[in-house]
Amino acid sequence: MAFVEPVTLRDRGIRLEPLALSHEQGLAAAAADGELWKLRITSVPEPQDTRAYIEAALKMREDGNRFAFAVVDDATGKVLGTTSYHDIVPAVKRVEIGWTWYCKSVQRTHVNTTAKLLMMGHAFDTLGCHVVGWRTDNYNFASQRAIERLGAKKDGVLRGHALRRDGTIRDTVMYSMRAGEWPEAKAQLLYLLERHAQ
Template sequence: MLEQVTLSSNDITLEPLTLAHATDLIKACQNGELWKINVTSVPEPDKVIDYINVADSMLDRQAFAVIDEHTGKAIGSTSFHDILPTTKRLEIGYTWYAKSYWRTHVNTTCKLMLLTYIFETLEYQTVGWRTDIDNHRSQQAIERLGAKKDGVIRGNRVRRDGVISDTVMYSVVSSEWVDIKPKLVAKVQSIY
């Protein structure tokens, strides 16, 4: 749906996710045993190739590998998904990074690149995020970006363990971007 792009800033590159990233992503998800976190979409190490193939087959998803330019290795993944060109809305999700990159400049850098591209190049109107109601770490990260909580969708997702759970929805609209962008830029500069 969207043109394939590569974005780069602050020693992080986002490039289209391919099977060439599989070996790196197997190591990345093992860094912290991320697949054991019940409220995330991180694949098990032996399911990384399936994860990439599914991402590639989805018509309304554009998946990226997150590359640490210092090592040249993929350290995680993020995606545009639920892309609605008519209403100029999409979501950012399927985001995860090797645990050693948590609470670094990586997430803020990635979101700054993605949001800049969405609002300033694509000229989309709305960016959304969704997360499990019990994924407080993700909710805090989304809120730190400046997104507003839209509400809770009850009983609409099944966790890895089979439990039906609620989803918390967030969004940023284009008119808010002018205030959010300088804060994200300052935040990246303070932690980079």
């Protein structure tokens, strides 16, 4: 039995459902909203590569080290982006959250906070994770701020850690949250979402 079983999570008009080939067209449209593949510091596929991107995610799910979700507008069914559990380590009950990107039109809205709240809640409260981690490019300052807003703590920087799409080598900033920190982080995120809804 896989540590992360297929599940659909929903809240505040957002639905996270297991990423499937049926999301190809919607995901390509989401990436086209803002031409996100042109960003040097993300892993967004070019439109013609969307199917291969989904197939790679499904292969990683099969192998047990990544579980990708499509992030969908619950009312319209429009695909807004994608996010994943990855580097899944059942033995120590640890997952990381990443491979996250959204169409430009929903960036800086409640969508990311809601998706992260759902994933963190599922990781800590259902899967019983001891730790949830995040990693991001050292130049992706917006992502670092977003991760810090979730209540995650900076663990450090892995220097010369991974290749970027342009062939340069990136340093990776690592973050984590322990299970004991989750109740306070959850309360803060709910507070932020309530304020945003007003």
